[in-house]
Amino acid sequence: MPALRERFGEQSPQAWFNELAKLFSNRGDVFSKSGDATTALEFYGRAIGLWEMLREQLGEDWPPEWSNDFAKGYMNRCVVFIESGDAKAALEDYGRAIGLCEVAREQLGEDWPPEWSNGLAKVYITRGNALGSRGDAKAALADYERAIGLWEMLREQHGEECPPAMSNDLAKCYFTRGNFLGSRGDAKAALADYERAIDLWEMLRDQLGEKCPPAWSIDLASGYMQRGINFLNDTAEVKPALADYGRAIGLQEMLREQLGEEWQPAWGNDLPKFYHSRGALLHTIGETTAALEDYSRSIVLQAMLREQLGEQWLGGELLQLTCQKRDDLIEARGF
Template identity: 25%
Template sequence: MAATNAVLKDGIRNPGPFAIASRAYGTKLLPVALSGLLALAGCSTTTTSNDMITVDRAQGSAENITSLSSVIQSNPQDPEGYNSRGTAYGKAGDFRRALDDFNRAIQLNPQFYQAYANRALVYRNMGKPVDAANDYNRALQINPNYDVALIGRGNIYRQAGRSNEAFNDFSRAIELETTDGRAWHNRGLIYQTRGQHAQAIDDFSKAISLSANSPEPYNGRGISYVALNDDDNAFADFNRAIELNDKLAESWANQALVYERRGDRARANKSYSHAVRLDPNYKPAQDGAARTRGNS
């Protein structure tokens, strides 16, 4: 792989719950008790990031980093070598060394927009969204069509509650024919908060086609199916999310929600309780388990 293509990738992640207030969905209101359980996958206005760098043992291995260091020693003025090693350090979770390498790459080539975007993602993982936004802006000044930076900046806007600007960034990446499913997934979340569930379902479905092994778009699409009272399709999506990753409390709580809507409170309580065991602080699961406890 060419060093200029060394880009830190972040999977589709769920940064935390966002409870929907009771509102009209289609022709009826969701009951208040159930509406709080509809955690929009990945939709939050907190500072929690959904651009989480996934540890890659191969790319972040000591052997790979040693090899990249040898390349740098052979050509210490080549910014691409630092960008590649910085990416490896990021994959290893060594953010300080990753920043050092991206800083050096940018120093050697101030127009290196991939390095700005890589550094931005590290800043996001370090809880520094302002620094990250500045780097994404710089990357887009250099290359306005860089989809990685558009999606990354869109996530920062979305987390900050600037949904219109986030929507525009995701839509622009989609117009550029990005193959990154996060663009559709994240735009789907915004459609969802606007109550535009048909559009959200379309976007989540596209995200699934591009990232079929990620549970988050299945959870997202399932939530919109629930909002449209299509419990069968919602249940299938939540079960698929569990098959892909059975460690996500959200998926189990969402499955429980469908059981509860169907009147099967015993199975609902079992799934809610399992979600609580996975994440004792996940409030939709806590509330659901308390509400269905002692019912059969």
């Protein structure tokens, strides 16, 4: 393809340049996945340069269908910028990708493919996360709202045939926004988002049965845990919080037993935290026997994880805190 470009120069059909841009972008993906950020950025830059040249040359004749590939080029470069710590450059590329997609969406109207709306929603939530991490709460929430709006529209269009992965993406978006709202002290709004996320994940578990990916059930457990925390923050009601803690722990214990050796250490890191949190809550309401059991279970799980991960284990602070709380409780009970 580069040889064709050199041979024909400006007379080369624009479609060839579009294909060449896609090849450069795909090459960038390969280097990005291998950890070679410098080379990945070089190839993404080549791809983007070609697409920018084509847009300028074609003007109103630019095919809207090419905008999706062009936007993917920007998005893939965003990943490298984020991993390299260049949030400013990443945000600029997010904006360019979104702009391309929104223009193409308006041009194509009813011919805009649903899968492109799904991709656009993912861009919005990713940019929302980046904006939130930089402290721009208003802009982050606006992007979360746009992502949710797109996915809700797609679910309505698909009806019962909505792809499960799309419903899972929507649930994760509600969960993400719930976390963001909760971190800003808006427990009531966070609760509403956790409710929606939990409903979607439970629907997927019923729909898929044994085929439901374990990672989705792990996310559901986190949804229950976060909803329990926000019950306490919003209403100070212990009973519903304990019920959600129990659901979160039950899900993870069930999966841990089902998966056996396939149980991932990253998932195992949450379970001792859940036991610790429930133990602390039980401790505060005087349920000392149950609290002691949860502290002890948390310690056992953390010790197992430490042995499994070796030098990669980073849970020393939690283990020390859990042991201290257990020992203080034992001393207070006089045995």
